[in-house]
Amino acid sequence: MADIEIKVPSLGESESEATLVSWLVNEGDAVAVDDVLAEIESDKITMEITAFDAGVLKKVFKQAGATVAPGEVVAIIAPGASGNSAKATKKEAAKPSPVAAKSSVPEEKTRVREAAPEVSVAKKDTAPKLVTPPAASPAPELSADRLEERVPMSRLRQRIAERLKFAQNTAAMLTTFNEVNLQAVMDLRTRYGAAFLAKHGVKLGFMSFFVRAVSQALAKHPALNAYIDGDDIVYHNYVDAGIAVSTDKGLVVPVLRDAHRLSLAGIEIGIADLANRARDGHLMPDDLKGGTFSITNGGVFGSMLSTPILNPPQSGILGMHTIQKRAVVENDAVVIRPMMYLALSYDHRLIDGAEAVRFLVAVKEALEFPGSLTLDI
Numbered sequence: 001m002a003d004i005e006i007k008v009p010s011l012g013e014s015e016s017e018a019t020l021v022s023w024l025v026n027e028g029d030a031v032a033v034d035d036v037l038a039e040i041e042s043d044k045i046t047m048e049i050t051a052f053d054a055g056v057l058k059k060v061f062k063q064a065g066a067t068v069a070p071g072e073v074v075a076i077i078a079p080g081a082s083g084n085s086a087k088a089t090k091k092e093a094a095k096p097s098p099v100a101a102k103s104s105v106p107e108e109k110t111r112v113r114e115a116a117p118e119v120s121v122a123k124k125d126t127a128p129k130l131v132t133p134p135a136a137s138p139a140p141e142l143s144a145d146r147l148e149e150r151v152p153m154s155r156l157r158q159r160i161a162e163r164l165k166f167a168q169n170t171a172a173m174l175t176t177f178n179e180v181n182l183q184a185v186m187d188l189r190t191r192y193g194a195a196f197l198a199k200h201g202v203k204l205g206f207m208s209f210f211v212r213a214v215s216q217a218l219a220k221h222p223a224l225n226a227y228i229d230g231d232d233i234v235y236h237n238y239v240d241a242g243i244a245v246s247t248d249k250g251l252v253v254p255v256l257r258d259a260h261r262l263s264l265a266g267i268e269i270g271i272a273d274l275a276n277r278a279r280d281g282h283l284m285p286d287d288l289k290g291g292t293f294s295i296t297n298g299g300v301f302g303s304m305l306s307t308p309i310l311n312p313p314q315s316g317i318l319g320m321h322t323i324q325k326r327a328v329v330e331n332d333a334v335v336i337r338p339m340m341y342l343a344l345s346y347d348h349r350l351i352d353g354a355e356a357v358r359f360l361v362a363v364k365e366a367l368e369f370p371g372s373l374t375l376d377i
Contacts, residue, residue, distance in 0.1 A: 319343035
């Protein structure tokens with residue numbers, strides 16, 4: 001049989017090159033179908049290249065650190081031959097090896113491992129947790145020796161920096177704040193959590209309530225779900241919500257499509273599916289595209305208050321924070337309630353302050369009276 005070419009897979013829309021980050025298999029190693037051979041990093045994602053056929057890695061044409069293009073042949077596999085164990089090699093290959101190589105499977109075998117976290121979202125229970133994306137290499141340990149180390153910025157980090165600065169320079173960002181009493185949501189989860197899990201196979205988390213509340217508020221205030229394109233305003237009659245998931249390599253932000261049409265159960269199932277596929281490396285580039293509104297949650301790390309930055313070209317982002325028991329007044333009595341501060345950053349070019357405040361109040365009211373989230377009102 002002829003040698004099998006290992007090609008760089010499609011990188012997704014508008015991306016024409018990537019960096020070959022690491023090789024996890026050496027020349028002469030035996031590889032099995034679905035063995036992970038190499039990793040490439042583009043401006044938006046890090047992808048695993050897996051073996052489509054079994055054989056022996058015969059020749060590597062591109063070394064770690066090289067720039068590669070979609071469809072470029074980076075190695076070849078000799079089918080059906082024998083060689084060293086690739087499994088053992090992979091355990092040793094946590095760091096890049098100059099002689100290792102990987103096979104690129106067709107796109108249906110390509111698995112996305114990481115996306116540039118343009119927004120950060122997280123939640124306890126079934127909701128994904130926010131993590132900080134890793135640096136290009138570990139920073140040196142603190143010691144008595146005064147040393148500096150210069151490392152190249154990864155494509156992902158460059159893309160993050162570019163987009164965040166673009167948002168800061170382009171949008172007229174403003175942030176408004178409110179607080180929400182989550183007692184009713186907690187009571188619902190306590191009372192129906194077990195039955196919900198038994199029926200739907202997923203836990204009833206917090207994030208489904210927030211996604212539903214945001215979707216409901218966006219229907220009433222569509223400017224928060226729109227963006228500016230030149231002299232035009234582009235409105236959406238749907239909600240695609242970005243849901244961030246922490247993985248062993250950093251943060252990915254897959255998009256939950258048509259979130260406005262999903263029930264609480266549908267949202268939880270969708271989030272669980274995205275989270276599982278993200279952590280297993282089975283996301284595809286299309287899973288990471290789009291998004292009409294963003295939610296970010298620093299609360300899992302103890303953040304009490306923050307001013308989230310927009311995810312361009314979107315015009316709004318909701319910041320969630322840590323839940324703390326605080327003394328509040330209800331019916332002229334002081335009671336202890338689980339409270340969370342909410343922050344809404346928005347593009348003041350498109351959204352007036354009054355509309356932003358009304359949107360955030362709508363989210364707050366939906367969460368404090370969550371019966372409305374299951375009613376068509």
